[in-house]
Amino acid sequence: xxAPKSRWEYLKARYLEHLQIKGYAPxxxxxxxxxxxxxxxxxxxxxxxxxxxxxxxxxxxAYQTWVYFSGGRRNPDRPLALATQSGRITTLRGFFRxxxxxxxxxxxxxxxxxxxRRGRSLLRSVLSxxxxxxxxxxxxxxxxxxxxxxxxxxxLYATGLRNEELRRLRLTDIDREKGLLRVRGKGNRERIVxxxxxxxxxxxxxxxxxxxxxxxxxxxxxVFLSKNGKRLTxxxxxxxxxxxxxxxxxxxxxxxxxxxxTCATHLLRAxxxxxxxxxxxxxxxxxxxxxxxxxxxxxxxxxxxxxxPRENG
Numbered sequence: 001x002x003a004p005k006s007r008w009e010y011l012k013a014r015y016l017e018h019l020q021i022k023g024y025a026p027x028x029x030x031x032x033x034x035x036x037x038x039x040x041x042x043x044x045x046x047x048x049x050x051x052x053x054x055x056x057x058x059x060x061x062a063y064q065t066w067v068y069f070s071g072g073r074r075n076p077d078r079p080l081a082l083a084t085q086s087g088r089i090t091t092l093r094g095f096f097r098x099x100x101x102x103x104x105x106x107x108x109x110x111x112x113x114x115x116x117r118r119g120r121s122l123l124r125s126v127l128s129x130x131x132x133x134x135x136x137x138x139x140x141x142x143x144x145x146x147x148x149x150x151x152x153x154x155x156l157y158a159t160g161l162r163n164e165e166l167r168r169l170r171l172t173d174i175d176r177e178k179g180l181l182r183v184r185g186k187g188n189r190e191r192i193v194x195x196x197x198x199x200x201x202x203x204x205x206x207x208x209x210x211x212x213x214x215x216x217x218x219x220x221x222x223v224f225l226s227k228n229g230k231r232l233t234x235x236x237x238x239x240x241x242x243x244x245x246x247x248x249x250x251x252x253x254x255x256x257x258x259x260x261x262t263c264a265t266h267l268l269r270a271x272x273x274x275x276x277x278x279x280x281x282x283x284x285x286x287x288x289x290x291x292x293x294x295x296x297x298x299x300x301x302x303x304x305x306x307x308x309p310r311e312n313g
Contacts, residue, residue, distance in 0.1 A: 008043070011052070012036050015098050035091035042066060052099070057109045061286045064089060064113060089113055112285035125258040126265045131250060132157060138244035144210040145227060149240055151199075151206035152224060156241075156256055158199035159183075160263035160281050163256040167232045169223040176204060185282040193280060264289070 012033070019029050042063060043049050049059065067088050070080050096110040127135065136153050140146035156166060165183050173182040179200050181193045195203065207223075214225040222231050237256055245254035264277050278289040 008040050008052075011099065011104065012040065012095075014102075015095050018098060031087065032091045032094070035088045036095060038088060039063065039092055039095075053105060055109045057112050058286065060092070060110050060113055063092075114285065125253075125255075125261050127250070127254070127258065127262045129266065131248075132259075132262055132266075134248040135244055135250065135254070138247050141205075144213055147202075148206050148210045148214075148224065149244065151202040151210075152237070152240065153244070153259070154199040154202045155195070156259040157263050158196040159193050160260045161193070161256075162186075162260060163234055163237050165282075166256070167222065167224065167234070167237060170221045171207075171223060172221070174203070174207075174223065176200065183282065189282065191279065191282050 015036070016029055016033055019032060020026075024032075046066065047059065049055060064085075067085055068080060093110045093113055096105070096108045099105045100108045136150070136157065139149040139153065141150050152166065155161065159181065161169075161183060162185065165185055168184055169181065175181075179195045179197070181195055183191050183193050185191060203223075211223075211225060214227065214229045216229045219225060219229045220231045224232050226232055226236060241254055241256055241259070242252050246252050260281070264281060267277055267280075268274065274289055275286065278286050281289060283289045
């Protein structure tokens with residue numbers, strides 16, 4: 001790169017010295033040095049970045065995706081361990097915050113990066129299409145509550161709504177004619193989300209048959225009500241999903257968020273653009289969407305074997 005490599009190394013050395021002065025343990029500083037060295041090597045090999053000030057949030061989002069697929073020494077075909085991913089991203093964010101405070105850069109391109117949550121495997125929470133269909137079909141729709149539950153499941157899978165977003169939906173947020181929802185997400189930010197034909201059909205059945213029975217003068221204006229006509233709690237929704245997951249032989253750890261992961265991943269696998277998925281999920285940062293929607297490396301290997309000219313010569 002045009003910017004001398006020694007410039008990057010100099011800034012890295014200044015940051016590590018800063019950490020030592022602040023009292024960080026030697027092993028911690030060594031770990032940070034390794035993560036920063038990995039990042040600088042990535043810039044050198046994989047990008048055309050010529051100066052530190054050229055780096056954008058999109059560049060760092062691409063780096064985060066690259067980190068995920070960088071694998072490890074023992075299992076190069078598998079995603080990098082979450083702990084290592086988190087270390088790489090957290091270290092990078094600390095480095096850029098330091099550069100900003102020192103006046104070396106004018107804005108922090110890493111501000112929108114979110115380190116993956118440690119101790120949780122995203123791919124384990126993604127259901128296959130068959131598992132999803134079994135879950136959707138689990139409620140007994142001959143009953144009023146079963147009809148409600150089917151509408152909830154269909155809506156979560158069709159839209160990728162969060163637990164709170166679904167529970168906060170109000171009757172006035174539904175445009176049945178256009179098949180759209182007005183959703184209030186994190187930070188009370190609003191977005192418009194398409195419902196989908198099948199989910200809209202089940203939602204309409206619930207609104208016409210079940211909700212009038214559950215409602216009362218004191219009932220809230222939220223779309224989905226409990227059997228007592230009250231607002232659903234976070235636990236209500238989690239228990240509802242868990243009940244049907246167990247019924248069809250899935251893990252009792254299937255949650256509303258698992259359906260959010262599943263919705264995004266299935267869309268990505270079907271060819272949806274990741275920026276469109278970002279809008280659907282209500283993410284501020286594209287990097288967050290990339291973490292939610294990573295494909296299993298086995299999918300990429302299957303596609304490669306099926307379509308790459310060198311594999312089909």
